[in-house]
Amino acid sequence: MDIGPALRSLATPARLPVRSSETDAARVQLLAKKAAVDTPGIPYLKEPVPVSVPGELQTSPAAVLRELGVATTLLTRSQFVTVSQHWAHVRYCATLRAGRSRLLALTPAAARDVVHHHKVAQSEQLGIGLALIVAQAALQRRHPGWVFRAVDADVALRHGYIDDVVGEVRNEPGTKKRPDYFLVGHRSDGNQTDVRIAVLECKGTHGGMREIYKQLADACLQVRTVTIGKHPLYGLMVASRLAHTGVHSYILDPPGDDELWSGPSQEFDELINEAPDEFSWRIGEHEPDASQGAPAPATGTNPPPAAPTGPTEPAAPYVIPEDRRSWLAQVLNRTAAASVLLFAGDSSTAAHYTTTRQRGHSAGMLPIEESWPDSISAQLRIPYGPVLNGTSFLMPLSGGRTLVMFRGIERRVHQDLQEGNLRRYIRDAGRLHRWWQAHRQRSRELLSVGTDGTALLVRVVNERVRPTAPSLNRTTNRR
Incomplete structure (x- = not known):
């Protein structure tokens, strides 16, 4: 099909x-x-x-x-x-x-x-x-x-x-x-x-x-x-x-x-x-x-x-x-x-932006919290546009093709949040959406972009894609 x-x-x-x-x-x-x-x-x-x-x-x-x-x-x-x-x-x-x-x-x-x-x-x-x-x-x-x-x-x-x-x-x-x-x-x-x-x-x-x-x-x-x-x-x-x-x-x-x-x-x-x-x-x-x-x-x-x-x-x-x-x-x-x-x-x-109770635990219930599993592992450049950091879901299709569904955020605002700079994130979050509004008529991508810096991109590639990707460089200065 x-x-x-x-x-x-x-x-x-x-x-x-x-x-x-x-x-x-x-x-x-x-x-x-x-x-x-x-x-x-x-x-x-x-x-x-x-x-x-x-x-x-x-x-x-x-x-x-x-x-x-x-x-x-x-x-x-x-x-x-x-x-x-x-x-x-x-x-x-x-x-x-x-x-x-x-x-x-x-x-x-x-x-x-x-x-x-x-x-x-x-x-x-x-x-x-x-x-x-x-x-x-x-x-x-x-x-x-x-x-x-x-x-x-x-x-x-x-x-x-x-x-x-x-x-x-x-x-x-x-x-x-x-x-x-x-x-x-x-x-x-x-x-x-x-x-x-x-x-x-x-x-x-x-x-x-x-x-x-x-x-x-x-x-x-x-x-x-x-x-x-x-x-x-x-x-x-x-x-x-x-x-x-x-x-x-x-x-x-x-x-x-x-x-x-x-x-x-x-x-x-x-x-x-x-x-x-x-x-x-x-x-x-x-x-x-x-x-x-x-x-x-x-x-x-x-x-x-x-x-x-x-x-x-x-x-x-x-x-x-x-x-x-x-x-x-x-x-x-x-x-x-x-x-x-x-x-x-x-x-x-x-x-790091939530409390123990928001994460489903009472304060003091767990002395040391377990690490949180991340799926963010890929970078994707929108054709002729910004770079996104996020994660991909891959689904094999017939004929050797692969459906790639990518969820991510614009790279620079992701860095703002990793560094704990919420003020700068709020100021810059709409940058990706403004770019998309100016260029969407030229794009053939299935792409949806929000004013919060998020993007959903879906595409079909004419080859099998291995379900691994290089890890992103991470910043530890978080609040």
């Missing part, structure tokens, strides 16, 4: 329609209120509102897979981590295509041949990649010129909370509802740096609009379970409807605050290059123990916004103290860096 058509389909630009309307918001609100009445213990929080977002986005199946791959990388010592990191890409390579009129759609096989319980997994996974693309577009319209990066909410919350921040988000009352991701954004003019935050809930379904509205109603609670003090965070909910006739995404916004940090750039640089404290807060503990470390300095942070007016809301289960805004900025930026490194296969460097 010729793999060429499938690869060309992955690389083909496609249109993704996006909708956000008053009608959708009203229907979701009704379902959210009904859920609050029918299920004791579920507090109904703020009503959803429409979002200003382009009615159609330009993307590609490969872009969805790259977003999914970065967002779902695993921090683990498993010797099979290389295979698991590639699984999201390989499993869903034949799932999306540019269909009629270049509309992003499910392939006939994905729509027709997948049994129900596999469709649930498929819609959940693809829903993550699609939601990240839609949410970043909405945030770009809200804050032009800003760059937002995704951070797994469970991994970030585990940095401060010690109870129940394990496993998957479950559809249960109380504290087990959590958002999927935080989106942390930056803007700097060289002298002043500003940081914003949004929470994101990702949904996907093969069903109709009834299921879309139900998923968004469920999300109304999940995006409201984290606050800074008494101030709910700005939240986005994205549900995508998957069909062979076309994929459509729907986005709503439970309003909240998105300002996290503002101050001199030098102070921000020093802040994020320091390892943040690891606290032992408990879920539902709305006044965390103030004795656990001195409060973050007040300088360089915005004064907390005015308390919200209107009806009193139930307290959120995850409360970040007002004086820990700087701490949260540290955690989110370092966790985002770890995700990028994991995507490229550099687990050992990623571990």
Whole structure:
């Protein structure tokens, strides 16, 4: 079977329609209120509102897979981590295509041949990649010129909370509802740096609009379970409807605050290059123990916004103290860096940007941690372009050919992260994406590039490739 058509389909630009309307918001609100009445213990929080977002986005199946791959990388010592990191890409390579009129759609096989319980997994996974693309577009319209990066909410919350921040988000009352991701954004003019935050809930379904509205109603609670003090965070909910006739995404916004940090750039640089404290807060503990470390300095942070007016809301289960805004900025930026490194296969460097609890261990549980298995081992130059550091997955094809799927990050930003220079990484991470935007029309490669410095490249070579590669030179000056 010729793999060429499938690869060309992955690389083909496609249109993704996006909708956000008053009608959708009203229907979701009704379902959210009904859920609050029918299920004791579920507090109904703020009503959803429409979002200003382009009615159609330009993307590609490969872009969805790259977003999914970065967002779902695993921090683990498993010797099979290389295979698991590639699984999201390989499993869903034949799932999306540019269909009629270049509309992003499910392939006939994905729509027709997948049994129900596999469709649930498929819609959940693809829903993550699609939601990240839609949410970043909405945030770009809200804050032009800003760059937002995704951070797994469970991994970030585990940095401060010690109870129940394990496993998957479950559809249960109380504290087990959590958002999927935080989106942390930056803007700097060289002298002043500003940081914003949004929470994101990702949904996907093969069903109709009834299921879309139900998923968004469920999300109304999940995006409201984290606050800074008494101030709910700005939240986005994205549900995508998957069909062979076309994929459509729907986005709503439970309003909240998105300002996290503002101050001199030098102070921000020093802040994020320091390892943040690891606290032992408990879920539902709305006044965390103030004795656990001195409060973050007040300088360089915005004064907390005015308390919200209107009806009193139930307290959120995850409360970040007002004086820990700087701490949260540290955690989110370092966790985002770890995700990028994991995507490229550099687990050992990623571990330096996380804490023992984020890596799945209680502090002091293991006196000496085992080494982390790395799969990063290859360098690849984009034709006439930058060099990438990363890891390859090789699959033999008929006729002596080999499929090469490469995941990596731009060489210079990888070096920044190896050296512990998070400030320089944030400044330079978009360099690869800017190059690609200027040269993509000339390229015949199946390549997807992100503003975080990551790249997914797939190609077929007309020879057998040995599954070994020379090790990369590594730098040990990490933080």
